[in-house]
Amino acid sequence: MKPRNDVVEMFASFLQFQESTAVWVSQLRLRRSMEKSLQNHSSPPTEGNFWALYWHQIWFKQPQTLAKEHLYAYLQETAYKAAYDQSKKVDSAQRWDKLQEYFQIGFKNQVYDHVLKRFNSQYGSGLAAFALPIFKNSIKEELRKANKAACHSNWSLLRRSSIKLWSKALEIRGLSSQDIESYLLLRDCFKALYSPKTAKINQKLSAPDADTWQAITQLYNQERLSQLSNSGQELSLQDIQERLEETAQAIRNYHNPQQISLNAPIVEQAGVELQDNISNDEAGSLLDDVIAQQEQVTISNLQQEIKSVLENALAEKVKPEQKQYLKLLYSQGLTQTEIAEQLLGDKKKQYKISRQINSGSQKLLKALVAWAKNQKTHNFDPDNIVDTVNILLKEWLQNYYANLRN
Numbered sequence: 001m002k003p004r005n006d007v008v009e010m011f012a013s014f015l016q017f018q019e020s021t022a023v024w025v026s027q028l029r030l031r032r033s034m035e036k037s038l039q040n041h042s043s044p045p046t047e048g049n050f051w052a053l054y055w056h057q058i059w060f061k062q063p064q065t066l067a068k069e070h071l072y073a074y075l076q077e078t079a080y081k082a083a084y085d086q087s088k089k090v091d092s093a094q095r096w097d098k099l100q101e102y103f104q105i106g107f108k109n110q111v112y113d114h115v116l117k118r119f120n121s122q123y124g125s126g127l128a129a130f131a132l133p134i135f136k137n138s139i140k141e142e143l144r145k146a147n148k149a150a151c152h153s154n155w156s157l158l159r160r161s162s163i164k165l166w167s168k169a170l171e172i173r174g175l176s177s178q179d180i181e182s183y184l185l186l187r188d189c190f191k192a193l194y195s196p197k198t199a200k201i202n203q204k205l206s207a208p209d210a211d212t213w214q215a216i217t218q219l220y221n222q223e224r225l226s227q228l229s230n231s232g233q234e235l236s237l238q239d240i241q242e243r244l245e246e247t248a249q250a251i252r253n254y255h256n257p258q259q260i261s262l263n264a265p266i267v268e269q270a271g272v273e274l275q276d277n278i279s280n281d282e283a284g285s286l287l288d289d290v291i292a293q294q295e296q297v298t299i300s301n302l303q304q305e306i307k308s309v310l311e312n313a314l315a316e317k318v319k320p321e322q323k324q325y326l327k328l329l330y331s332q333g334l335t336q337t338e339i340a341e342q343l344l345g346d347k348k349k350q351y352k353i354s355r356q357i358n359s360g361s362q363k364l365l366k367a368l369v370a371w372a373k374n375q376k377t378h379n380f381d382p383d384n385i386v387d388t389v390n391i392l393l394k395e396w397l398q399n400y401y402a403n404l405r406n
Helices: 028-039 048-061 067-074 076-087 092-106 109-118 127-150 154-160 163-173 177-193 210-227 237-255 280-295 298-317 320-331 336-344 347-373 382-405
Strands: 013-017 022-026
Touching: 013 067, 013 076, 013 092, 022 028, 028 048, 028 067, 048 067, 048 127, 067 076, 067 109, 067 127, 076 092, 076 127, 092 127, 109 127, 127 382, 154 177, 154 237, 163 177, 163 237, 177 210, 177 237, 210 237, 298 347, 298 382, 320 336, 320 347, 320 382, 336 347, 347 382
Parallel strands: none
Antiparallel strands: 013 022
16 A cells, blocks of 8 residues: 555545555545645645644534545545554464454544544644554454454353444344334343353353243243334244344444445535535635644644653653563554563463553553643643543554654
8 A cells, every 4th residue: 555645635535455455546526625725725735734634623613524534535544554553463364354354443433433523633643643543442442352252152242242232233234223122122031031050151151942932032022012112023932033143143243344345435425515515715714724723833842742751751650671561562563462472471471461561551641641730831621631641642652662663
């Protein structure tokens, strides 16, 4: 995958995966939108960070404009980097297929929306740098869930999965809200009557016996008359079994989604141009505002302050072994288990690595939170200060150890 150097391409093209490579495919209406925006100013900047901030501000004011698609296009490279870093950990024969899978996992709509909602330029990072650790964490978390789900039988998976997970998985499968209501009632009946004999639910629970299946079926058909907004038809025992097995597969698919087209726009507004939603005067005014913000160099100053605080804390408060573990975690992308095996000779001692990494990270976080609370030039939301600072810390660690590696 070749990086995009032209600012129009950055905000108007999407990755399309082919048999053994990935290419950029431009979308005409996004290209026209970017070209018109460039024409609104006599000397428009050509940096990606600038235009990411510009489109983010438009999206924040008017979420239904093409701004969201411009940002979606821009962040494709960041999602690819997150997926590429994760794919390096698998066998080379599977790497290309896994890269595509990880790209899709990391760049799911809900993750992307989370990035846009949480991003704030005042915190000192560009949108791409802010998004990278979020995409990486999304991939790792989904892989963890998928591996966990794969270890369970259908019946243990169904018992352990929450109502929220059932609802999401069935919604993605295409069921209506009325059908999902019926499936959730079935969940209640299944959990109420299928009680494993073991005190702890293991990963390989066998299917309910014939008497339990009959009891679940009777309970569901009785409860549907009073519990469902539309009671529907009576279900047979076979119907009940098939619905539960279908739900288990839906949950597995939710954790390990199938490949879909990755270059389709996320906002369908055929024939609508950005200039149909905002006037040229307003666009020009916003462009001037963003340029003025850039000229104030507050972002650069904030980054320097964060760098100073964290480098001092790393040198003075973090133990040498904790630094070593953090370096392996962030510069080489090793898991805690891999670090334990490499340094301690026993992957079962992962808990020791985890303890040290958490201890070192907490020292850095504490120092950065203390600094943020005393800020006067940069206003941090006191209600979200720990979450915000934690994101800044992870981003800084990624960049810091990447620079050491290079």
